[in-house]
Amino acid sequence: MDNKYLRLPRLRRVYVWELPVRFYHWLNAGVILALIATGFYINNPLALMSQKEATQVYTMGWVRYVHFAAAYLFFFNFLFRIYWGFAGNKYANWKQFIPTSKRFFAEMWNVFKIDILMLKKDGKEQHHISIGHNAMAGFIYFLTFIAFAIQCLTGFGLYADMGGWWFPRMFAWVPSMFGGDMLTRDIHHWTMWFFILFAVVHVYLVFYHDYVEGRGEISSMGGGWKFIEEEVFEEKKYHTPNPRKKH
């Protein structure tokens, strides 16, 4: 039988996601889910009926409070991740996200053919084995970061006149740039949908990679480890570009 896996390849453990990245990831996932949930509520709250004094109920107040608290966490967590893009390991580096080289695009195209179009070569299935993100994923995260930025700008722009702190006030120019709070709010709202769609596709793809590659993709965001075939180390074929090394 010419089944390469029956040669029972030796898997090597690689420390892909350092603790700060993992921490960032789960905090990020958590606050985004909270922001989406509270955001929906803010957009279209339930019409409560209450016999209590208005001052004793604070439903909308709490929902908004959670939104704003989560927003701060989200923002500083995001800042931290940008920092870690320079300080972290090669899999966390900013070059993983920004399409700069021809190689990057070539890899994206390759991933597209294999994972999305499922093209075969000479009648054979193909594999794209990356260790950190593949280029396609990296690029999607790049878009995600842009959406993060939009959300923070519009969010803090809307918040600017609510808070007393100088920090959100710095964003007061945002709504006037968009011709008012209403459009700013709409942009903020529309961008939320990007996160929802991203989360669905992202979680699916994590499961997909786990399933078709069998290298512990899902758990990697838990422990940080991925399991990589020895031959990958030998072939050095489709490995992620190493930012520390000039290609």
Added chain:
Amino acid sequence: MSKRIVVDPVTRIEGHLRVEADIENGKIVDAYSSGTMVRLLEEILRGRDPRDAWAFVGRVCGVCTSTHSLTSVRCVEDALGIEVPPNAELVRNLMHCVLYMHDHVVHFYHLHAMDWVDVVAALKADPKKTSELAQSISKWPKSSPGYFADIQTRIQKFVESGQLGIFANGYWGHPAYKLPAEVNLIGLAHYLEALDWQKEIVKVQAIFGGKNPHPNYLVGGMACSINLDDVSGINAERLAYIHQLLKQGKEFINQVYIPDLMAIASFYKDWGAIGGGLGNYLVYGDLPTKGYRDTASYKFPSGAILNKDISKVYEVDLRKEDEVQEFITNSWYDYEGEGGKAKGLHPWKGESKINYTGPKPPFEHLDTSKEYSYLKTPRWKGNAMEVGPLARVLVGYAKGVEEYKAIVDKTLKDLDVPVAALFSTLGRTAARGLEAVLAADWALEFYDSLIANIKAGDTRMAEMSKFDPATWPKEALGVGHAEAPRGALAHWINIKDEKIANYQLVVPTTWNASPRDAKGQMSAYEAALIDTPVHDETQPLEIIRTIHSFDPCMACSVH
């Protein structure tokens, strides 16, 4: 040889009106009226939510503010088969009456008075004599000699400052001014008082609609809930406030406006034979007392009069394809499809495709042999019609409605003029005053009905069961009408897939100020100007008198 003169801008009106008139031997022999500003709101409404239309069309005009919003909600309710609760009807009536009171007073003092009152001559009045005169025509308390003396010195100082402001370059001293100095002073004093008064009466609209100008309306009723047990709703305090305002409003109309009107009119009886014009009058009717659908219950009865023949009043049907139609023969528009510019369109099929073909500005004269205005030309069964207070008073009078008969007959008797004097510039101005009196009375009636209704336990203010677009038919046609201060107003809507497919307004000033039609028939302004004497070709005082008697609103007319 006739001479063409131009009056542009015509001021003390709403908006941008240009009049060109040919004068021969001191009389106008031909006249052209042109609206020179357009916004195309009918185009802007396309594709929007019918429930929002009231806010858009409300902005057609801030002078007859609320009229278009009222007409719009009626129009959408007609299309969707919504019947509003009696309280909402009463509140709408109340707000509408208040608009009449406000608009007519402001027109009389601030837009029309200076055509009859010589401000500068008022400085020569004797305050004591003025006071005596004022007290002889009205029991209005503010008429002491000191009061008039104060006003006079204030104006004296103002004039001496050399900065004449709004009074600069007026037609002061023109021989057509005929009032004794004392009447001029009364007029001037009340100009200032009315300025103060007008901001009070509109508070009624603010209480129900949140603000004025441009109060809020709602398809299905009104947004101001009644709750006698809550500070947020229409409660006893709000109602008492309204009552107070209505009483004060009525007092001013009866004790200031009407006596002034009568005093001034008595010196200008010659204007009871000038400016008659068409002699065709059209009224859609308004102020329902048993629901908008029950046209027989209207305080303003509907109908049409032709050729000054008040022995016959014709029925009017806004849904009939061949009754109300708009023509564009001399207007800066195009119609698509068969028939092109030559055809008339019922508003349900109306179009508003702009096409300016006039001279390139800056220009001296319009080419009145072709298109010369942004107004379309509405016709009723092909007839040019005059709309407005005079039309309403005549239809009410012709229909033998007691309230109209009493007040019209009394006025004619007091002024000692025949019925025929109504068909004139003076008649128009007088009719407006009479209407203000009626509106002030009716407002109090509606107020009482509102109280009675609430007392009887009905506190509903809006019918919301058909507010959700999901409940609407796929297609619907509607027409809503009102009697705006300046005359018969209607909006027509086509709703398709929850959106406005077409929305057309045919507005009072469009009836009156439009260019002539394909048959060369003049509309009301042009017709009324014919034969008007002009003493001095360089000073258009007589022209603006007749034009002002219609109370032009050009923003309305073109929209």
Added chain:
Amino acid sequence: MDNEMLEVKKQPTYYEEVIRKGYDRRDFMKFASMMAAFIGLEKSAIGQVAKAMETKSRIPIIWLHFQECTCCSESFIRSSHPMVADILLDMVSLDYTETLMAASGAQAEKSLKDTMKKYKGEYILCVEGSVPVAADGVYCMIGGKTSMHILEESAADAKAIIAWGSCASNGCVQSAKPNPTQATPIHKLIKGKPIIKVPGCPPIGEVMAGVIVHLLTFGTIPELDRVGRPKAFYSKRVHDSCYRRPYFDAGLFVETFDDENAKKGYCLYKVGCKGPSTYNACGVMKWNGGVSFPIQSGHGCIGCSEENFWDNGRLYDRASAFAGFGIESDADTIGKVALGATLVAVAGHAVATNIGKQKSIHDLETEGKASEHELPS
């Protein structure tokens, strides 16, 4: 008659006016301090206000009307403090306004020219309405000239410009999509002049009067915010000063008009109130001498002082509709469709994976099973 006779050179000051009207110095100071408080000044500035009013003559004002509905003029005459009769007679010299001026036609045009010449560089230009720039400006003409032309002419020598209302400051209803006449606000046409935007459809009468009072008392422009509105009246959102705000925070909302919650005066957010995104003084100053404001009378704020408010979504919805997607297509409808499509695509991809990558999945399973066998149980 000739008006020249009336042109007397002496120009009385406010102080003289007030004293002449029979008030004494104490009344005058009271009025000055009220004015100062009204425009939000410290106590120390009262003297300055009083001084300004004692020594200045009436500011000439040219008030132009373009594409508008005259509701701004109407609102202006609703001002109760100061009252308009007093503004007109004692504070400013309203030399041109088509709505109120006695003169028409050539005489009106003369008034305009006279003031532009005599008070070159000193007059305040007030503009009500937007300027249509389509078709070379023919959609608004006065005296045979386009509004564009008239604006340029009269702005050239103005000391400052006030853009009244949403029309002049944002374009208002006639600039709503598709803006067929290309209605344009003033600041987009006139550069290099101080422009005060006083948005609102219309603005509150006392706000309009307040802006004028500020100008004439200090001879300076009131402090403006980032988009050119006086901070005194436009720095807070209606929502931040709304008396229904506790209900908002509590989550107590009106669901439909005239329901139980509406009768209790709950928050109007769910029936489309745009108060949270609208900068205006309505909640504090209210309308028509403080009688009410939209929310107090049960209707949501429609955002009438915001740029573009006619296209910022429907009146009774919080979210904006997407043009071209049908009226019900707000962002969420599109989002839900996209979400559905994504889920379908994901499911399709999952199925395709199991077919297309059958071999490698099979390999992985085989490998897994082989390993399982090799391990002792």
